[in-house]
């Protein structure tokens with residue numbers, strides 16, 4: 566009987582420890598999660614569940630003070646937790662009604678080009694879908710930092726994501742490019758802020774081969790890339 570009690574107590578202790586670990590990456594946790602290097606391994610067409618965004622000690626004012634463009638990066642991949650946070654900051658869902666971290670009239674489709682291939686961010690489920698197995702970074706731009714950046718975010722807008730009933734008024738008011746450009750800018754600024762507050766470097770790049778990138782990503786005729794953004798850790 567005594568042995569049974571002891572084994573029950575041990576089982577209960579093990580169970581409570583495993584629960585603590587499981588909660589470490591919860592969005593409400595204020596601690597930096599231990600398991601930050603989850604795998605991004607997937608075949609083309611498969612999706613990878615991203616980590617929940619975690620709170621950290623970086624303040625908005627500190628992020629604004631540190632915000633700048635830097636074009637060099639440590640030669641190491643961005644871990645899954647930081648990648649998850651960057652994408653959530655860029656355009657993640659932050660409300661029960663599906664509202665996002667950035668104001669959107671239509672939608673933004675963000676691709677992440679890395680050594681291991683190209684992935685599409687699916688905000689609704691906070692997932693990354695692998696869309697290409699190749700490393701396309703060297704084909705994106707002639708600017709040298711692009712092929713060395715651990716992550717190249719490609720900000721794209723599909724005209725079809727804008728509400729049809731608004732388009733006539735939008736075209737007459739400012740032209741669609743005005744709205745596309747604005748949508749992209751909010752996401753890139755959020756990425757700058759997260760990166761610059763978390764030991765990472767970032768830069769937006771307008772000088773890239775848009776037709777080539779659109780072709781590689783197999784975008785439809787009214788779906789185009791607008792800006793790319795390089796992100797990686799600071800050099801030690």
Ligand SMILES: Cc1cc2nc3c(=O)[nH]c(=O)nc-3n(C[C@H](O)[C@H](O)[C@H](O)COP(=O)(O)O)c2cc1C
Pocket residue numbers: 632633634635636708768769770771772773
């Ligand atoms: C729309 C846009 C396009 C840009 N294109 C490039 C680019 O092609 N190459 C580059 O190195 N920097 C590019 N930049 C980054 C700017 O050079 C940088 O923001 C500017 O020098 C100010 O520096 P800061 O961001 O550190 O304040 C671009 C910035 C913007 C807003």
